Each structure stands twice: as C-alpha cells, then as structure tokens.
Amino acid sequence: MGYATCFVCGQENDKGLHIHFHKDGENGVRASFLAEPWHEGWPGIQHGGVTSAILDEATAYVTFFMGVVAVTAQLQVEFQDPIRVGERVEIEAHPTKVTRRIVEVDASIRGTDGALKARSHAKMMILSQQQKEEMGLANLP
Numbered sequence: 707m708g709y710a711t712c713f714v715c716g717q718e719n720d721k722g723l724h725i726h727f728h729k730d731g732e733n734g735v736r737a738s739f740l741a742e743p744w745h746e747g748w749p750g751i752q753h754g755g756v757t758s759a760i761l762d763e764a765t766a767y768v769t770f771f772m773g774v775v776a777v778t779a780q781l782q783v784e785f786q787d788p789i790r791v792g793e794r795v796e797i798e799a800h801p802t803k804v805t806r807r808i809v810e811v812d813a814s815i816r817g818t819d820g821a822l823k824a825r826s827h828a829k830m831m832i833l834s835q836q837q838k839e840e841m842g843l844a845n846l847p
C-alpha cells in the first residue's frame with residue numbers, strides 16, 4: 707500500500723522513510739517508525755521536519771482511507787518530547803470533524819511506553835474535480 711515514490715510511504719523511494727500505514731477501526735490510521743541516524747537534526751534527536759512529515763502523512767492516510775482526494779491546507783504541530791535516534795515510535799491519526807470540503811484530523815506520535823512525543827491538528831482540503839485535474843491527481847485509484 708502506498709505510492710511507490712512518496713517520501714514517507716513509498717517503498718521505491720531510496721531516500722524515503724518507508725513507513726507502512728494501515729487502517730485502524732472505521733477511520734483511524736496506525737503505523738510504526740524507527741528513527742535512523744540520517745533522520746536527525748540536533749545530534750541524536752529526530753529532525754522536527756521528519757516528525758512533521760510523518761504526522762502530515764498519517765493525516766493524509768485518514769482521508770485516503772475515507773475515499774477522498776485531499777491535500778493538507780493547514781498543519782499545526784506540537785513537539786512534546788524529543789524522539790531519539792534508534793527509538794521506535796507509534797503513530798496514530800483519526801478524523802475529528804468532516805464537512806463538505808474540509809476534513810480535520812488529529813495525529814500523534816508516542817513512544818512504545820505510550821508517552822506523547824508530538825501531536826498535530828490538520829485541515830485537509832477535499833479537492834474538486836477541477837483541482838484534481840489541475841494538480842495531476844485526477845486518475846488516482
């Protein structure tokens with residue numbers, strides 16, 4: 707599952723994170739990730755941009771599993787506790803509000819002990835047919 711070349715989930719992206727997201731319950735999403743040395747910013751700590759990309763992707767998978775094509779319009783991230791290189795984390799996301807054009811999604815990253823590392827709130831904009839065509843996303847499966 708996933709787009710082959712996607713930076714976060716694509717299995718054919720040599721520079722990617724190769725995270726496998728799966729459906730959890732009706733509209734939830736789950737995944738797991740282990741930070742490698744090449745994901746760090748400050749020594750030994752996962753770069754905040756990598757953390758944000760993971761939260762963004764988990765959010766996008768929520769809308770994907772809902773069967774809509776959407777892009778991130780807004781992503782607010784809170785970095786609660788450093789994610790250490792070599793540390794496994796668990797990722798979760800679920801929708802909090804669905805309107806005609808916007809799906810709001812909460813996502814979180816926790817240590818295997820359940821301690822909160824980072825969380826986000828996002829607004830995903832559901833694309834119109836015209837927007838899908840303009841962005842080259844009209845023929846997604």
Ligand SMILES: CCCCCCCCCCCCCCCC(=O)SCCNC(=O)CCNC(=O)[C@H](O)C(C)(C)COP(=O)(O)OP(=O)(O)OC[C@H]1O[C@@H](n2cnc3c(N)ncnc32)[C@H](O)[C@@H]1OP(=O)(O)O
Pocket residue numbers: 707708709712762763766767770776777778779780829831837847
């Ligand atoms: C084989 C198959 C396997 C598949 C496996 C699944 C793979 C699943 C993952 C794939 C990979 C995903 C990747 C990660 C997800 C990205 O990261 S997507 C990339 C990052 N995001 C973008 O590039 C989006 C760029 N922005 C845009 O294109 C446009 O600004 C948008 C978001 C489409 C909105 O444009 P628009 O529709 O023209 O918006 P507009 O009509 O002006 O406004 C509509 C309403 O939304 C509000 N609004 C507009 N923009 C914003 C905003 N930025 N913030 C808040 N509100 C906004 C407006 O205020 C307005 O509100 P109302 O006045 O109606 O109350």
